[in-house]
Amino acid sequence: MLRMSELVLTDEERARAGERLVALLDRYERGLPESRLLPEPDRDQLATLLADLVPEKGIGVDGLFDRLENTILPNSTTVAHPRFLAYVLGPPNGVAAYAEAVAATINQNCNFWQLSPAASVVERAVLEWLASIVGFPATAKGILTGGGSLATLQALATALDDRVPGFRRTGLQRSAPPLVIYTSVEAHRSVDRAAAILGIGVDHVRHITVDDQNRMDVDALTAVIDADREAGLRPWCVVATCGTVATGSVDPLDAIADLCEEQDLWLHVDGAYGGLFLLCEEMRELMRGAARADSISMDPHKLLFAPLEAGCLLVRDGAKLRAAYAFDSSYLTVAEDPLMTDYMDYGPQLSRSFKALKVWSALQAFGVDSFRVATRRTLELAQHFARGVEATTGLTLLAPVTLTAVCFVVDDASHSDHTKLLETLAAENTALLGPVMINGRHGIRACITNHRTTTEDIDLILARLREVVASRQR
Ligand SMILES: Cc1ncc(COP(=O)(O)O)c(C=O)c1O
Structure with missing residues (x-):
């Protein structure tokens, strides 16, 4: 032809x-x-x-x-290898490539209804499902983003719009005392980055100390907020973490939500790593309080194993999300439709790709239960790894294992010994693990966010670590 x-x-x-x-x-x-x-x-x-x-x-x-x-x-990293355990990065699920091909073929512009009716409904369906996992009310609205960092940035922009009178018109260009964000020393750098980008300034991010399980210390938080008020500053927002990047600790969300209510502060929960563990019944008690947040971020490209990029922001009172982002654009409006959501009104982008298709397709093909099983297996494998470390003389856990991050040291090994060991494990293709520093101690971190990892993979890594320890003791 x-x-x-x-x-x-x-x-x-x-x-x-x-x-x-x-x-x-x-x-x-x-x-x-x-x-x-x-x-x-x-x-x-x-x-x-x-x-x-x-x-x-x-x-x-x-x-x-x-x-x-x-x-x-041949020049690409194999993130889907079953012993790729260095980052909070899930390998893509089995239908990812096909869903992406279809999304590219139909190339829907997910900004307004007329350009993407099915895509708009699919995105809404995915978001409503995610909101139901969190326990958000029907008023919640959200948007899929490029990842957890962007979801937090977009959440904080929403919090500015909601809490700073006249923000849309005058921005922060008024003489008023600085706004202050509170997060923990274990929080992800995306909080500092968002503060910098939004003009809050990293000097106005307070990194609150943590308890012996790496969770934000609520008494310390209260004291710092009080001191800031006393000094004439404007406490504005708390970013609590549901699954810290280094150790997977979960801040005391309920107690922080109480404090935010008392003090009238916006509560954002960074659930980029941990939020999707809410799929598992046994995690709900630990994460109780997430449903009380003003906003939460979660990452389908981590524990829903969607191919990059798929992050998500949910805002409990969806009208606030819309108020922060919607601008009139007469040339883009069409008649109202009860099914319609114009996602250009819920985030900073106009042209947007059909990210929801890959998330939705995998949920259709495999069903929620398969994701629950895969997620639960990562939790079990982390406990298995931790037990193996504890049972090995010469290896010591650096932190309790709450989710799937297992942090440990080889006893008496220096920072450079740990670095060399990581290099050796990678070079011999045993495993890709990552470095970690907790309370000033350098060590090794295995983060099991990989649906392909099996007990045999963990046992193989433990066996190799035992050889290393034994050779050090000779
Ligand atoms: C707790 C936490 N927050 C935020 C992020 C950033 O997410 P993304 O890489 O999707 O921007 C990560 C990434 O690992 C994370 O673990």
Whole structure:
């Protein structure tokens, strides 16, 4: 068949692209257990990507797939390897690639109804489901974001709009005492980053001390808020963490919610790592209080194993989210429809990709229970790892294991010994673990947010760690 435009494929090319894609996905999946965790980047090959920027004449479907297979894949990190345990990063679920292909094909612009009716309803369905997991009321609204960092940034912008009179018109360009944010020393850097971006300034972020389980100390929080009020500052917002990035600790959300109510402060819960553990019944008591937050962030690209990027912000009183972001744009309005949500009114973007499709597709294909099972398994594997560490003379846990982060030290090992051990484990393809520092002590962190990890994988890592310890004792 003749090509109708230079930029579409002929029937034959489309069939060939399909064959090559299916073969690539299949080989990738089958090769995972034997694959290298970290590539040994071929610098010359990567340099050619810079040198031959873009060809004047296209290399065609087969040429493209050859380049993908020969240059891109071998120089990419295998995040789906079952012993990839270095970050809070879930490998994509099994239907991710197909949902992404469909999303790219229909290319819905998820900003307003007319451009994306089904996408708008799908996003709303995903958000309503996530809100129900948190226990938010029907007034809640949200938006899918590029990740947890952006969800926190967008939450704090909402809190500014809600709590600072005249914020939309005058911003922070008025002479008023500084606003202050409270979070813990264990909070993610995205809180500082949001404060910097929003013009609050990192000097106005108080990092509250934590208890022996790395949870925000509420007495210390109260004292710091009181001192700030006394000094004439404006306490404004608390960011509590449901699953800290280093140790997975969960701040005392209920007690913090009480304090925020008493003191009239906006409460944002950073649930980027931990929020989705609310899927598991046994975690609900620990996370009680999340439902009382003004806003919460969660990351489907972590524990719903959606491919990057899929974060989520939920605001308990959805009208506040809309008030912070909606601007009239006469050229974009259509008749009201009860099904309709114009997501351009709920966040900073106008053009937006159809992120909800990959989340929704996986929920359809596998069902919620499969995610509950996978999430619960990560919790169990972390406990299994922790028991293995405790049972090994020469290894010591650095922190209680609340969720799936297991932090430990090799006794008497220095920071550089730990760094070398991490390098060795990665180089021999045993596992990719990460460094951690807790209370000034350097150690190692395994974060099990990987639905492919099995008990055998954890046992293999423990066995290797025992060899290392034994060789140190010789
Ligand atoms: C507690 C916490 N908050 C925020 C983030 C940032 O999330 P994202 O990488 O999706 O921006 C992370 C990432 O690991 C996290 O663990």
